[in-house]
Structure formats: structure tokens, C-alpha cells
Amino acid sequence: RKEVEQDPGPFNVPEGATVAFNCTYSNSASQSFFWYRQDCRKEPKLLMSVYSSGNEDGRFTAQLNRASQYISLLIRDSKLSDSATYLCVVNPSGSARQLTFGSGTQLTVLP
């Protein structure tokens, strides 16, 4: 089983739609969680951290369910510029110095 699993998509949605991505992780000791965004042929960039209580940044909402080992990202009022691959990222244990990336979910927002 992969340490971090995501639905690869692709998700094709019209502008203005709300879209949700899910991610599960295998290590219950995982301490920190992130969503990164990767544009086509570009490097990954941090989109947002994910906090236990859930957090919001503009149109983006991230949630964490430790009991189910599940992370989600909700994008509201999607824009053409949101088209990218969204990578779920986990620190698999509190002492790990490196992050483990999921395979990513591809989103295309259509005009």
C-alpha cells in the first residue's frame, strides 16, 4: 500500500464549480500535512498546510480527519488558473526530515 494515496483524476470542471480532492495516508503517526500545487512542467509549490481543526485560505479549504487518516482539499468558485496537479503531502512520522508526496490529482478548469 502506498504511504499517500490520491485519486489521480483527471477532474474536468467548469469555471465557478466547487471541486473536492481526497487523500489517504497509511502511517497513523504522521504529524504534518500539506497540499502542494504543481503546474504542468513546473516545480511543486506549497499551496497550504493542513491543520487538525481545518483551515481556509480564500477559496481553498483543507480538512484533516486523523481517525480516518484522510485529508481533503475543497476549491470553491474554481478559476481557469486553478488548473494544475494537486499533490497531497505528508510527514510520515514526527521525526522524519523528508516529506512523502502522493501521485497528485490533475484538475482542469474549463471555460
Added chain:
Amino acid sequence: DTGVSQDPRHKITKRGQNVTFRCDPISEHNRLYWYRQTLGQGPEFLTYFQNEAQLEKSRLLSDRFSAERPKGSFSTLEIQRTEQGDSAMYLCASSAREGGTGELFFGEGSRLTVL
């Protein structure tokens, strides 16, 4: 531009040849990471440096791979006797805090094609 820079951006080589990639991290970052990414996959961790010390290596890093960061600034990743399976994007990242707790800043990557 004071971001992470990598060189070369593209490398095409024949199987069996050696290749070396260079990474210049953000100047105030003492933590440096190498990742590998293949098409349709997320980045996979290869190795981690804190200053000049290589503190962690993935099992993905076979004996043909070696990484150095001799003065705690730039880093090199060498692949000896390249194989077709080494074809990938090699990403370097740096951070001011340990990767598990902080943001990684990635370079644009060095794309390797082994013929």
C-alpha cells in the same frame, strides 16, 4: 532571482554514461533535498543534507547515485553508469526548517533522458 536553481535543465545521455546535476539552494537555507519525479507520479525523496552533512538517504538511492554538499552551499547529484530507468526529473529543494514541518522550495528541476 534568489530561488533554487538547478543545472542543467535538460540532459540527454546514453546508457552507461555518468551524469552530474548541480543545485544552488536559497542562500539562507541550510537544508537541502533531492527528489526524483517520473511522469504521473509525485516527487520521491532521495536524500537530505543539513549544511554539509548528508543525514538521510532513501533506499531508492542505489550505489550508482552519490550526492554531495561539500561546503554546505550548492549540492551535486551524480549518477554513474546510467540506466534507462533513471530517466526522470531530478528536483532539488531547500528549506530553512526541517522538511517535515516546513515549506520546501523547489527548483525547476533537471530532466534526464537516458537513451
